[in-house]
Amino acid sequence: MSFHIPGALQEFTGGRSVVKVDGSPATLADALSALWTVYPGLRDRVLTEQGNIRQHINVFTGDEDIRYSGGLKSAVLPGSEIAIVPSISGGCPW
Amino acid sequence: MYRAHDEILHRDVALKVLNKNPGVGSSGSQDLLYEARSSSALSHPNICTIYEVGQTNGGLYISMELVEGKSLREMCTDTGLPPESVLRYGIQIASALARAHDRGIVHRDLKTTNILVTPDGLVKVLDFGLARRVSSERFEEATRSLVEIEDQSSMSGTLSYMAPEVLRGEPPDYPSDLWALGVVLYESAAGHLPFQGRTGFEISSAIMREMPCSLGPALPLALWAVIQKCLAKEPGQRYQRASEVQAALEAVLSALVVHKEPGADRTGPRTTVLHNIHHLQVKKGDFLLLVGTTKGVFFLRSNLRRTRWELGGPYFHGQAVYALAYDGRAGQHRIWASTQGIWGTLLRSSDDFGKSWTNPEQATVRFPGDTGVSLKNIWQIALGRPDEPSVLYCGVEPAALFVSRDRGETWSLVRGLWDHPHRPRWMPGNGGLCLHTIVPDPLNPNRMFVAISSGGVYRTDDAGCSWTAKNRGIRADFLPGKYPEFGQCVHKVVMHPDRPERLFLQNHWGLYRSDDYGESWNDIANGVPSDFGFAMVVHPKNPASVYIVPVESDEFRCSCDGRLRVYRTRNDGESWEPLMRGLPQKSAYETVLRDAMTVDCFDVPGLYFGTRSGQLFASSDEGKTWQKIADGLPPIVCLRNAWIGDASDRRASTSLKARPRSPVPHSKARRPSKSRRKKR
Numbered sequence: 001m002s003f004h005i006p007g008a009l010q011e012f013t014g015g016r017s018v019v020k021v022d023g024s025p026a027t028l029a030d031a032l033s034a035l036w037t038v039y040p041g042l043r044d045r046v047l048t049e050q051g052n053i054r055q056h057i058n059v060f061t062g063d064e065d066i067r068y069s070g071g072l073k074s075a076v077l078p079g080s081e082i083a084i085v086p087s088i089s090g091g092c093p094w
Numbered sequence: 095m096y097r098a099h100d101e102i103l104h105r106d107v108a109l110k111v112l113n114k115n116p117g118v119g120s121s122g123s124q125d126l127l128y129e130a131r132s133s134s135a136l137s138h139p140n141i142c143t144i145y146e147v148g149q150t151n152g153g154l155y156i157s158m159e160l161v162e163g164k165s166l167r168e169m170c171t172d173t174g175l176p177p178e179s180v181l182r183y184g185i186q187i188a189s190a191l192a193r194a195h196d197r198g199i200v201h202r203d204l205k206t207t208n209i210l211v212t213p214d215g216l217v218k219v220l221d222f223g224l225a226r227r228v229s230s231e232r233f234e235e236a237t238r239s240l241v242e243i244e245d246q247s248s249m250s251g252t253l254s255y256m257a258p259e260v261l262r263g264e265p266p267d268y269p270s271d272l273w274a275l276g277v278v279l280y281e282s283a284a285g286h287l288p289f290q291g292r293t294g295f296e297i298s299s300a301i302m303r304e305m306p307c308s309l310g311p312a313l314p315l316a317l318w319a320v321i322q323k324c325l326a327k328e329p330g331q332r333y334q335r336a337s338e339v340q341a342a343l344e345a346v347l348s349a350l351v352v353h354k355e356p357g358a359d360r361t362g363p364r365t366t367v368l369h370n371i372h373h374l375q376v377k378k379g380d381f382l383l384l385v386g387t388t389k390g391v392f393f394l395r396s397n398l399r400r401t402r403w404e405l406g407g408p409y410f411h412g413q414a415v416y417a418l419a420y421d422g423r424a425g426q427h428r429i430w431a432s433t434q435g436i437w438g439t440l441l442r443s444s445d446d447f448g449k450s451w452t453n454p455e456q457a458t459v460r461f462p463g464d465t466g467v468s469l470k471n472i473w474q475i476a477l478g479r480p481d482e483p484s485v486l487y488c489g490v491e492p493a494a495l496f497v498s499r500d501r502g503e504t505w506s507l508v509r510g511l512w513d514h515p516h517r518p519r520w521m522p523g524n525g526g527l528c529l530h531t532i533v534p535d536p537l538n539p540n541r542m543f544v545a546i547s548s549g550g551v552y553r554t555d556d557a558g559c560s561w562t563a564k565n566r567g568i569r570a571d572f573l574p575g576k577y578p579e580f581g582q583c584v585h586k587v588v589m590h591p592d593r594p595e596r597l598f599l600q601n602h603w604g605l606y607r608s609d610d611y612g613e614s615w616n617d618i619a620n621g622v623p624s625d626f627g628f629a630m631v632v633h634p635k636n637p638a639s640v641y642i643v644p645v646e647s648d649e650f651r652c653s654c655d656g657r658l659r660v661y662r663t664r665n666d667g668e669s670w671e672p673l674m675r676g677l678p679q680k681s682a683y684e685t686v687l688r689d690a691m692t693v694d695c696f697d698v699p700g701l702y703f704g705t706r707s708g709q710l711f712a713s714s715d716e717g718k719t720w721q722k723i724a725d726g727l728p729p730i731v732c733l734r735n736a737w738i739g740d741a742s743d744r745r746a747s748t749s750l751k752a753r754p755r756s757p758v759p760h761s762k763a764r765r766p767s768k769s770r771r772k773k774r
Contacts, residue, residue, distance in 0.1 A: 049461055
């Protein structure tokens with residue numbers, strides 16, 4: 001499976017925007033765990049210490065926003081493309 | 095070496111088990127025990143701490159600080175580390191050696207595999223003292239290994255760090271440690287050892303006779319000169335003290351001009367070198383303002399006069415920085431910053447005035463899993479007492495206190511406060527449920543105050559194990575009972591270090607003073623246009639003098655009547671006087687937030703505050719006159735200052751320019767009108 005990494009986090013992937021990780025995860029949580037194993041610096045940027053995806057970060061499997069497809073329990077198919085995407089911020093008081 | 099857990103003190107430790115060595119014998123074991131015990135007396139942030147030494151089953155074990163990190167050898171790439179990293183690590187290694195030498199301990203086995211670097215860039219030198227007593231055996235062992243080396247055509251790491259005089263048979267001493275330091279610096283910069291060979295004989299010959307190869311133009315000449323002096327063949331031609339090496343490396347670092355191509359000088363994900371920003375070249379004698387905004391950090395540099403300012407930054411583009419701290423304890427110049435953005439909240443530090451920042455892979459301040467909550471923001475970074483240079487505190491949102499006892503390397507939640515029965519009933523203020531103020535008692539290591547919005551003031555008298563609400567006399571106009579035990583929306587608490595029993599408090603409505611360690615509070619809003627405000631600082635020389643910036647309460651929260659004024663009391667709050675010369679007095683609807691004001695420690699103290707509109711004002715005469723020193727910054731939420739020098743310099747220099755102060759009349763007492771105090 002491959003992961004699309006946003007620019008702000010490429011510091012933790014050696015500058016790579018797309019990284020491939022071996023494995024056959026059943027769920028998105030498993031897939032992300034495999035990603036953290038290879039690139040441990042990504043975990044705390046994407047998840048809170050309680051293991052939830054941060055409020056303003058979106059994760060897509062293919063074109064599907066996982067918030068609407070089961071969250072971290074979403075099924076992941078072999079060869080899936082997973083994208084970590086920061087939200088567009090708007091309405092910030094600052 | 096094992097990773098183990100100390101079940102009594104509930105901490106992970108590194109456990110080194112020394113098998114019984116027939117060459118050492120029982121007396122040798124006792125010597126080794128003695129030396130390990132003596133080395134445990136070395137308390138230094140760059141020296142791995144030995145907790146315990148003991149015997150079991152005929153062997154020795156040593157329980158020591160568990161350091162998570164990589165050895166310097168592992169970190170060195172084939173082409174070496176960037177000069178800044180070599181300098182940063184070298185300074186810490188030299189500092190560790192200096193401490194050991196001061197205690198009469200020679201390391202005798204310094205090498206890159208004996209030096210660990212944590213993810214935050216903190217160096218830990220290992221095996222201090224162990225090498226000393228066993229040195230004769232080890233030297234014999236190393237000498238014997240020459241034969242083995244020649245037989246096996248392999249290299250000996252230890253041999254490669256031996257000084258020429260040691261190879262000649264002289265006992266290892268301080269200069270031989272400095273030689274090894276030179277080898278470590280060279281290896282760090284080059285990625286390979288300075289003296290190489292296929293056999294032990296060739297290595298020894300190179301050490302004795304050859305000069306190390308130059309490392310090319312990428313290495314600053316000044317750093318190369320330091321390395322060469324460490325590697326002088328004759329001990330007398332080297333530096334004579336490790337502290338001299340440390341000072342030389344610090345001088346090189348401070349003079350280093352950072353100008354690199356984007357992408358260069360990356361040491362991996364743990365240190366971020368920022369580009370396309372203006373770095374200040376900070377030198378000893380400079381004075382700095384650290385400005386935290388909702389969009390990043392700026393620095394302003396000046397000198398003793400504090401009249402001309404150079405703006406540096408921004409660092410952490412787009413991230414909110416609500417907490418900053420400068421830690422000049424133990425000879426360091428470390429700046430701490432909390433960064434908050436969509437990728438979470440992180441605690442970062444810089445030892446080179448912003449040219450590079452730590453970027454830990456794992457957040458160091460984090461709530462344990464059983465709490466069920468996640469860190470939202472760090473509102474305060476506070477230093478421990480001067481005699482505890484390794485101690486730091488963080489006040490965070492949701493309201494909690496974290497402590498570090500290893501210079502910010504690791505943090506733990508203060509459970510005594512987190513488990514307080516009041517905590518579930520604390521309510522968030524407008525800025526969130528945050529612990530924003532930390533006030534350690536400088537004279538009592540067990541006492542500390544914290545302030546929480548909206549929880550009130552809490553005090554511990556047993557070093558954080560238990561906490562008691564200390565809010566008697568403080569109003570909470572927004573609650574049915576106006577004087578509850580807790581739940582007040584405290585905005586800031588200050589204490590003068592000479593008078594820890596006396597506290598001043600800026601409340602959400604109300605100015606207060608306590609003369610009994612917070613047991614009771616008295617209203618001192620005498621003569622201020624509003625008792626609502628956020629920022630509050632205490633005069634560093636006069637414990638009776640406090641500064642505030644009142645704002646019109648409650649929904650408006652801007653300077654009263656469009657006039658930006660600082661108010662000062664010089665009599666413990668009996669009366670307050672406005673300070674406005676140089677501040678806008680017309681159509682100035684400004685807000686100064688709780689940590690956006692700071693005071694320096696010069697003989698004639700300077701005051702500084704930043705506004706939510708991004709203006710920064712400074713006074714070098716205790717607030718009598720003001721000038722705007724920056725404009726157009728993002729909203730300012732935090733302001734701190736740092737004097738880059740030592741106290742004797744400061745006193746000598748400022749005394750020359752200190753002007754006599756004319757007395758300022760106190761304004762007549764006038765309490766704010768009740769109509770201004772109505773609630774929300």
